[in-house]
Amino acid sequence: MYLEISNPMEYHAALYIRLSKEDETIGPSQSVTNQRSLLEEFVQQHRLSVYDTYIDDGWSGTNFDRPSFNRMIQDIEAKKVNMVITKDLSRLGRDYIMTGHYMERYFPEHRVRYISLLDGIDTGIDSTANDITPFRAIMNDMYAKDISKKIKSVKRDKQRKGLFIGGKPVYGYKMHPTEKNKIVVDEPAAAIVRRIFAMALSGQSCHSIAWQLNSEQIPPPSVYAGLPSRKGRYAGLWSSERISEMLLNETYIGNMVQGRQVKINYKSKKCLKQAPENWVVVENTHEPLVDREVFRQVRLLVDSRKTTRSRTYDYLLKGIIYCHECGARLTVSNRKTSKGEYRLFFVCKTYQRFTKAGVCTCHVIKVDTVTDAVVSKVREVCQSYLDADKLLPLAENALKENEKQNQTEQQFTEIQKKIDLMTANLDRMYTDRLEGLLPEADFQRIFNRIKLERRQLELQQEELRSLLKTPLNNSDKAKELVQNFLESACTSRELLINLVDRVELDKEKHLEIHFRIPELQHFSG
Incomplete structure (x- = not known):
């Protein structure tokens, strides 16, 4: 130990001590008492002020989520500690990635001086011991890995012998x-x-x-x-x-x-x-x-x-309807009505699983009844929020674009026919060349010309293809387009999911609809 502290009054030191179960097998030199004695002797020699001593007894060095270590970090964050002292680097930790993080990044960023006594590491001065710190961290990590392999091997051997190595046996x-x-x-x-x-x-x-x-x-x-x-x-x-x-x-x-x-x-x-x-x-x-x-x-x-659990039912409100009281999703069951017909009914999942536990109530109601009520309310909100007169110009523009699209499709088809014809001509020319009916010079001249023309048509076709990527509505009249949208959009599951975040049904069969868009919440009342 040849470390020197030139300005001891500027530091508030944290003495950090760690001992794992594996360290106890090495010998008494690693004990908490031994570490404390060594650290206290150092601070006395250098007249350092100790803010607190942090001890993690029985904690692995590969785990940095230790109670006393976390308490020390909190004190560093609160600027109560600006020096950390350990017996050696392995006491700080055996995970070389996390050890490097604290050594190379965390401590310097928080202006904390770190000292490892037996390794001669002191981040407050330049020394060769600091330069080889990463290698020491890797060696400590390899030691932890080796210990882990040995422990795992011992546990596996006990398991094969039928010895119980768990925390608590199974119920019974x-x-x-x-x-x-x-x-x-x-x-x-x-x-x-x-x-x-x-x-x-x-x-x-x-x-x-x-x-x-x-x-x-x-x-x-x-x-x-x-x-x-x-x-x-x-x-x-x-x-x-x-x-x-x-x-x-x-x-x-x-x-x-x-x-x-x-x-x-x-x-x-x-x-x-x-x-x-x-x-x-x-x-x-x-x-x-x-x-x-x-x-x-x-x-x-x-x-x-x-195999009986594989049957599922599809319905418009699937995944977005919940019990208002307990918050669980409502599930469906196929029940026979008084008329002898089978219908889907909503039922609270909590009540279904724990009927007699009194956790919740059944909430039984026909799926169609709830769906119709939700769709009616969503449609009402949408019609209050959307102005059909404002949608009409958009629909008219869509129809105009639709006419342009039809012309584009026709043009695309005509170009494709020309390309197919050119390709067939090239195939015939190649056959004539092989049979000696077409000289090589004429073949190369005609081949290059047709190939260039075909390439130009293919480029035009690519431009047209980009225009055809987004399909447009094929309604004949703009007014019908608007009306159809307002009447049928709310029955689209994709649209409903984007509009409605969740639907809640209470025990009195009252519905509460939560919209994803804040503006629609205003209209929903």
Whole structure:
């Protein structure tokens, strides 16, 4: 340590300490106590003022989203800190990209002097140690990558041996009280799991099972495990998706199923779902909750219902109509009326999934009734906003342009005929030349002339083609063109989607239309 601070009174230092679980295996030299002692000795020798000490214990160097590190950055932003001191560069981080960002960009832009004691790095002075900093960062990154590979290899080996390495076992099991990496039956939850399989075997659908569990107020797996509840309309409730996932999980027949997801790499927290053939499945590792034959029969029942979900219905308001109370999209169901006819009805999706949970109401109403009301209102707004007299000159110009377009199409066709004729002549000339009926000199002279003329026609044709790209309305009369637009435009889904952002239906069957264009909101009242 040969660093010198010529003006110590100008600095407010941050002592940053980081220790990961991997560092603990190296030895006591990396401990928090050792790092703190080294940093405090340095600041005392150089009479530096310490603003605060920031400690991230148990955090990987590849992850820069650390609580104390973020707190230090906030203090730098607030201009409370203008010097950062670490034991070595790896304490700052092991991701060479992010380390380089802070070293080369962030710290200099915020006038922060960075010092790494054991590496001899000091951004406040010019030194050879600063020049090789990028290489040190890359070496630290490679170390982290190597550690990640070793940890991944150990975890994969444990998975192949049927040892549980996850955070929490699936619903129905719990961690063994004494043995590591082993799961045992959690009887209260296991009873619910057995009941779910029994209901599925009796023919009940996943939706029906979820409805029954919710009606009995049985807590779902996340609530039972005490995990943070997700936000939204379905928080704290069973869903058909959750039931379906449980019914297909081989863990319940005694097989250890792991490796469903894998991290992208050692620098990212994001995980990617794996295809079932890439899962690590080890048979007979723990006590089963369900008989294998029962599991097989239930899987057949679940798979047989997958195709029934493929039926969809097309309707004008699809994707833009919502429940006013809960905010969920309204879905449709095909129901039989009192006259024995089948009609599409809107129904609140939340109510449909959690009928007895009291989350929302049904909002049942005919799709045609709502569609007619929306179209009528949109048409009324458009006619109030658009002046037919002002549209008339536009329509007349369109008809004139249409006449020009017809002339252009005719001209385009005539040029094409000339080009085809010239091409046929060239083919005959080439045949005559091969048969010796046309001398080479005459062939070249005539060939070049016809080729030049054909090229000129092709250029004219390209200009005409650009004029024909945008098709025009073929109405015969301008007034009919305007009237047809005002009467039929609102039934165009493409136009409706561009005009209307969302339609809300409340429990009293009242409609609220939200237009995308602010001017139309005024006319909608």
